[in-house]
Amino acid sequence: MFKTVLALSAIASTALANLSITHPIADEKVKAGEDYTVEWIQSGDNKTLTEIGHSHVYLYAGKDSRQESMVPLTLLGEVDAPAGEFNTTIDPKLGQNGKYYSLRIVSDTLKSDRPEEIQYDLPYIAYSDIFELTEMTGTFNETLQDATGAKPSSTSSSSATEPTQSDNGGDSGDSDSNNNSDDDGDSSASKNTAFAAMGATILGAAVYLL
Ligand SMILES: *[C@@H]1O[C@H](CO)[C@@H](O)[C@H](O)[C@H]1NC(C)=O
Ligand SMILES: *[C@@H]1O[C@H](CO)[C@@H](O)[C@H](O)[C@H]1NC(C)=O
Ligand SMILES: *[C@@H]1O[C@H](CO)[C@@H](O)[C@H](O)[C@H]1NC(C)=O
Ligand SMILES: *[C@@H]1O[C@H](CO)[C@@H](O)[C@H](O)[C@H]1NC(C)=O
Numbered sequence: 314m315f316k317t318v319l320a321l322s323a324i325a326s327t328a329l330a331n332l333s334i335t336h337p338i339a340d341e342k343v344k345a346g347e348d349y350t351v352e353w354i355q356s357g358d359n360k361t362l363t364e365i366g367h368s369h370v371y372l373y374a375g376k377d378s379r380q381e382s383m384v385p386l387t388l389l390g391e392v393d394a395p396a397g398e399f400n401t402t403i404d405p406k407l408g409q410n411g412k413y414y415s416l417r418i419v420s421d422t423l424k425s426d427r428p429e430e431i432q433y434d435l436p437y438i439a440y441s442d443i444f445e446l447t448e449m450t451g452t453f454n455e456t457l458q459d460a461t462g463a464k465p466s467s468t469s470s471s472s473a474t475e476p477t478q479s480d481n482g483g484d485s486g487d488s489d490s491n492n493n494s495d496d497d498g499d500s501s502a503s504k505n506t507a508f509a510a511m512g513a514t515i516l517g518a519a520v521y522l523l
């Protein structure tokens with residue numbers, strides 16, 4: 314029994330990063346406009362918090378925290394990873410209520426060693442679960458509605474929009490956002506572009522806030 318649990322957790326941990334965000338987690342509701350403490354722990358010793366070091370903390374919106382279709386909303390601040398916590402207040406104007414949000418802690422100096430990312434010289438990134446924000450007052454623009462699948466928040470528009478149920482139409486120009494195929498055999502070119510774009514958005518967000 315105990316052995317089974319250990320075996321299962323060993324399997325699960327291969328999917329985890331080594332900076333593991335413990336707040337917020339998937340079933341957590343975070344109130345915008347109020348103090349909130351992001352918390353994390355070191356899981357395993359592949360990457361120590363000391364190695365991860367000084368990092369930038371970003372708020373993203375979308376459906377799946379690791380997908381490149383996630384849209385950066387803002388740089389929340391900077392932290393030294395060994396601190397294990399980061400106090401922030403989410404600006405309510407950044408978006409609308411719902412379970413569409415994720416945090417990224419991006420190391421300033423440590424590079425990713427994930428096999429699928431190593432060739433792109435990406436930074437080490439720790440991802441939170443997708444969590445819910447409440448007390449939000451903003452409205453998602455089209456990009457964010459696409460990325461999150463959210464309906465526009467209850468503003469005047471009573472007219473139901475086009476029935477783009479599942480955004481499989483392929484008119485968004487982001488052709489791989491729905492395609493989770495794991496084989497990197499023939500798609501390395503598009504992955505390359507996608508990862509480059511992700512790096513660019515990270516840099517973009519950083520520059521934007523300077
Ligand atoms: C991660 O650390 C564990 C033990 O701490 C080790 O067995 C494993 O090989 C390491 N994996 C990588 C990718 O460094
Ligand atoms: C974050 O806020 C809590 C509660 O106000 C406080 O105890 C803690 O020291 C703060 N942490 C940092 C790193 O400022
Ligand atoms: C929507 O907002 C996001 C986040 O601020 C931004 O990156 C994106 O370019 C915006 N999209 C449009 C169409 O304005
Ligand atoms: C997703 O990938 C599969 C094979 O990898 C391909 O047949 C399919 O057309 C792709 N779908 C989209 C929406 O790109």
Ligand SMILES: CC(=O)N[C@H]1CO[C@H](CO)[C@@H](O)[C@@H]1O
Pocket residue numbers: 326327328329330331356357358359360426427
């Ligand atoms: C415990 C844990 O999460 N370990 C992971 C640390 O990161 C490496 C590389 O991504 C994984 O292989 C480990 O499983």
